[in-house]
Amino acid sequence: VLAAQPTCVLLNDGNKMPMLALGTGRGTAKETDTLDDVRNAVFWAIEAGYRHIDTAAVYGDEEQVGQGIADAIAKGIVTRDQLFITTKLWNDKHARDQVVPALKESLTRLGLEYVDLYLIHFPIATKEDGSPDNIDYLDTWKGMEEAKKLGLATSIGVSNFNIAQIDRLLANSNVPPAVNEFEVNPTLTQEPLVQHCMSHNIAVMAYSPFGFLVSRSKPDAPPPRYDDPTLGAIAAKYNKTPGQIVLRFAIERGLTPIPKSTNQKRIAENINIFDFELTADEIATIANFNKNVRVIEIDSWKDYPNYPF
Numbered sequence: 001v002l003a004a005q006p007t008c009v010l011l012n013d014g015n016k017m018p019m020l021a022l023g024t025g026r027g028t029a030k031e032t033d034t035l036d037d038v039r040n041a042v043f044w045a046i047e048a049g050y051r052h053i054d055t056a057a058v059y060g061d062e063e064q065v066g067q068g069i070a071d072a073i074a075k076g077i078v079t080r081d082q083l084f085i086t087t088k089l090w091n092d093k094h095a096r097d098q099v100v101p102a103l104k105e106s107l108t109r110l111g112l113e114y115v116d117l118y119l120i121h122f123p124i125a126t127k128e129d130g131s132p133d134n135i136d137y138l139d140t141w142k143g144m145e146e147a148k149k150l151g152l153a154t155s156i157g158v159s160n161f162n163i164a165q166i167d168r169l170l171a172n173s174n175v176p177p178a179v180n181e182f183e184v185n186p187t188l189t190q191e192p193l194v195q196h197c198m199s200h201n202i203a204v205m206a207y208s209p210f211g212f213l214v215s216r217s218k219p220d221a222p223p224p225r226y227d228d229p230t231l232g233a234i235a236a237k238y239n240k241t242p243g244q245i246v247l248r249f250a251i252e253r254g255l256t257p258i259p260k261s262t263n264q265k266r267i268a269e270n271i272n273i274f275d276f277e278l279t280a281d282e283i284a285t286i287a288n289f290n291k292n293v294r295v296i297e298i299d300s301w302k303d304y305p306n307y308p309f
């Protein structure tokens, strides 16, 4: 029996985005994980009811994501137009005239004619060797607008942009970003940035939605961890797992969480969150874990222009 299906968010350009995406970033991958795990994960996810997949050129797995999609279409589980595929432009392709060619390369790897959403992965521009470059993300955005005009990306947006960068982009663009994708979880609730995006009708995709719950088990990591008693009590009340409670917390806030899993059982578990609701008190209790501590911090970029954190 399929879980209740995720609802959609209406984007500011009229397109609809499914409110839960499979993450395929390999930041938490174990040494034994292979790229073929991504192919299987994408297939299992679509089989379990996911309609939104999040990838990026820099993850090096667009080919496997495309294979998983092709497997699902070949088996008659979905058609292309029922899926919502997101990929991202890497930092070393920020010149305006590099954007459309970079997207075309992603499309070739994915085996697709268009993506549903193309994001500038970071506001930071680098050269190919990773050293800082001084390309303005407003120029990059002009390339993104061209990609949309060509129909190669149905919607366009950004990732890891802060409030000032969002404002500057809104004030200097023809097409506003439809989405901002950034880290949100119980230890990094991001109330100001979430509120700011929503007030400008920019939808939020929440990456690393589990925060320190499971995979970032350093001894000094802040709570909640998977065995947290507060989360456990809420989970027991709804007959759900702590992981499902944390994902539902994002949904209750109107966000689109992007849980990554390559495990078939956990992939199915993570979408099984659309048949219950948290109370306002429970949402406030989970929000109280906030420490403004990030899972993803890229120290080596701290001195680069446009570092967003």
Ligand code: NDP
Pocket (backbone or CB within 6 Å): 022, 023, 024, 025, 026, 027, 028, 029, 054, 055, 121, 159, 160, 181, 182, 206, 207, 208, 209, 210, 211, 214, 215, 243, 244, 258, 259, 260, 261, 262, 263, 266, 267, 269, 270, 296
């Ligand atoms: P997540 O918060 O999704 O955590 C992933 C970890 O949680 C993995 O170790 C996974 O293991 C485990 N896990 C998944 N489901 C469960 C569950 N139900 N119970 C227990 N453990 C579970 O972290 P990510 O950092 O990967 O973020 C998710 C996605 O967001 C990325 O894959 C990527 O697509 C995107 N992202 C985007 C960024 C950006 O800059 N735009 C930056 C970082 C991430 P297992 O696979 O074994 O289940």
